[in-house]
Amino acid sequence: MFKKLILSLCLVLALGACKEEKAPEAQVKPVVKIGVVDALSGKYAENGQNVRQAIEFAKENFASSGIDFEFVFEDYGYESKRAAVAANKLIHVDKVDALISWSSMSGNVVSPIADKMKMIHFAICNDDRVAEGKYNFTHFTPSQKLAEKLVKQIEDKGAQKVALFAVYQPALQKHTDEVERMLKEKGLKTERFNFSMDNLDFDLMLEKARQNNFDVWYIAALPPSLDIFLKTFFQKNIEVPLVAIDSLLFAQDKASVEGMSFVTTPDGNKALLEKLTATNGSKNYFSVGYAYDVANLLMKAYADLYKLNKKIPSSDEVADYLLNLKGYKGAVGELIMDERGIVISPAVVKQMKDGVPVVIEE
Amino acid sequence: MFLVLLINVLIVGAGYGLMAMGFALMCSVSPFFNLTLGSIIALGAYGTYALTNLAGLPAVFAIPASIVLCAVLSALLERFVYTPFRLKGASSMVLLVVSLGLYTISEAFIHLAFGPQYQILGGVSVQNINFASFSMPKVQFLTIVADFVIFGILNGLLFHTFFGKTIRAVNDNPKLADITGLNNNKIILIVSAIAGMILGLSGVLTGFDTGLEPTMGFNLLFKGIIAAIIGGMSTMKGPFLGAFFLAAAENIGVLALSSEWRDLVAFVIFIIFLMFRPNGIFEKKEK
Known part of the structure; x- marks a missing residue:
């Protein structure tokens, strides 16, 4: 019995010694925590996921030296009040160093x-x-770039009068404002x-628009109003050309928009999309390439600065x-940061082919 | 433009009318704001979606099956939820809260089963029905037909049959009806099944016309309630015509102002009626 006890004690001590010997080898890398306020549930859960x-792909592919990254995801279900709760939780509970929002x-x-x-x-x-203030940055092809491309399409059709249909949604109203401004300038x-959204x-x-004989109709909407608009x-x-920025991407009945082209944002590189x-x-x-870029930009910034100063920046x-x-x-292409903290990236023209948007003009 | 306005009033009013009549019929025997009627509307639409788009059944089987399902669910809710509460002497407020709870559960169930996103029934390839220079989608034409047919059937049922008399008796004075030997619970059960069928049908038609969303039941029922209150609920004429009145007001508002004023017009009229004519346009004044 006594022998067994001694033997066990030796074994435990030996194991402990092994562990102690290994400890200095595995240097603990500093970790930068990045919180992501994402719509993992709700109407746009597929995009959020x-x-x-x-x-996560960006993190896997990022060759980090001397620093580790941890992404903490918090769902806001595409509801503004939940976005505030999610951001506060990430800051105060998870103690993240930076935030990403979608x-x-x-x-x-x-x-x-x-x-x-x-x-x-x-x-x-x-x-x-969103980019207001020193610490805020945005990355998505700006309305101005999208509107420029769309206005060129409208001009090519020889239009003089344009009907602008737009749902009350911040991003789509912004696109429409920009399109309206540029058309008026021309x-x-x-x-x-x-x-309204519903x-x-x-x-x-x-019917009211038809009676005013517009040359081109522009639609900026999301389901369900988008699908009902298209159905009607x-x-x-109605045989007037219908143009759009992004919106047609979201039509639930893809058959209804088959063959139609629209101005939108680039998706991302081929390898990323295939992996997804x-x-x-x-x-x-939608948004995938931008999310990949944002994660990479943040990791690059932290990693480069850490390499320089040997401390978390x-x-x-x-x-x-x-x-x-x-x-x-x-x-999504060559990126330039402007002085406001807005990443400027290009717009593309896509066409619906077999229910899938395909780039037809870079 | 006037013709377009008129046809649109007819289409929208018919849709509201079905919901208003279903609500008014249910209210005639069980007078409280039963929000689970919104769940029944959603079940009609999602039931058809599940049977056609997911199970692959032809619409000709799926639609009647969904409507029957709505009738069964409505009767079951009445039998196992509201009747026990009513027998315990629960007030209208308690029943309203119970129905709110059940509605929330049903909406959450739809979220889980079908997801929160907008879904379509049928597709964009609409089959039109042409009248001279005007055409309208088949489903909208069927909604108008269904509205008029159901109005006729309900009027006949309520005023030309013995069962109709018993419904009116329960509506007028439930205690007296009970004393005279009528089985109130059985009458309420049958009426709830009929109301379930009407609301289920309106859900199916709306699903084919404008698509499906988990919150659709409540939004649609609310318009039905407004129409029923505007028209008055003592006869079926009230909700039937009140729905067209509401649709006309909304559409004139859209034409004169803009589409974003549609709901505002509806609610302003609702408030005005509640303040100055709470019993509706066609309600007889109490003596």
Whole structure:
């Protein structure tokens, strides 16, 4: 019995010694925690899940030296009030070093919180207001770039009068404002038809527009109003060209938009998209390339600054680094950071082919 | 433009009318704001979606099956939830809260089963029905037909049958009806099944016309309630015509102002009626 006890004690001591010997070898890398306010549930859960996937791919592919990254995801269900709760939880409970948010809605909520906390916030959205303050940055092809491309399409059609149908949604109203401004600058006549997100009756509105003989109709909407708009448009046999920024991507009935082209944002590099499809079968690439870029930009900033100073950089240092970013080769093209903290990236034209948007003009 | 306005009033009013009549019928025997009627509307739409888009059944089987399912669910809710509460003497407020709870559960169930996103029934390839120079989607034409047919059937049932008399008796004075030997619970059960069928049908038609969302039941029922209150609920004429009145007001508002004013117009009228004519346009004044 006594022998056994001695033997066990020796074994325990030996194991302990082994462990102690290994400890100095495995140097603990400092960890930078990045919180992500993402819509993992709700109406746009598919997009939100793909954003998460893209950020995780970025982390896998990032060759980090001397620093580790941890991404903490918090769901806001595409509800603004939940976005505030998610951001506060990430800051105060998870103690993250920086924040990423997806969509203009959450970006607008997180932006003032991040500014107050002096914390880096990179929003995947194209609302300029989100980038206000030293610590806020945005990455998404800006409305101005998208509108420029769309206005060129409208001019090519020889249009003089344009009907603008737009739902009350911040990003889509912003696109429409920009399109309207540019069309007016070029001397074209426009009329605006605004409607609420839950409008499901377009009969009178479309009839009113038809009687005014517009040359081109522009639609900026999301389901369900988008699908009802399209249904009414086709049911009335309206033969006016229909143009759009992004919106047609979201039509639930893909057959209804088959063959139609629209101005939108680039998806991202081919390898990323193939990996995403292989992982979860999704072909909905909206925002994916931007999410990948944002994660990479933040990791690059922290890693480069750490290499230089051998300590985790402060928010001010990271903000200065990001503001000086020029010519970074991102997943959605060559990126340039402007002085407001907005990453400028290009727009593309896509066409629906067999239910999938395909780039037809870079 | 006037013709378009008129046809649109007819289409929208018919949709509201079905919901208003279903609500008014249910209210005639069980007078409280039963929000689970919104769940029944959603079940009609999602039931058809599950049977056609997911199970692959033809619409000709799926639609009647969904409507029967709505009738059964409505009767079951009445039998196992509201009747026990009523027998315990629960007030209208208690019943309203119970129905709110059940509605929330049903909406959460739809979220879990079908997801929160907007879904479509049928597709964009609409089949039109042409009248001279005007055409309308088949489903909207069927909604108008269904509204008029159901109005006729309900009027006949309520005023030309013995069962109708018993419904009116329960509506007028439930205690007296009970004393005279009528089985109130059985009458309420049958009426709830009929109301379930009407609301289920309106859910199916709305699903084919404008698509499905988990919150659709409550949004639609609310318009039905407004129409029923505007028209008055003592006869079926009230909700039937009140629905067209509401649709006309909304559409004139859209034409004169803009589409974003649609709901504002509806609610302003609702408030005005509640303040100055709470019993509706067609309600007889109490003596």
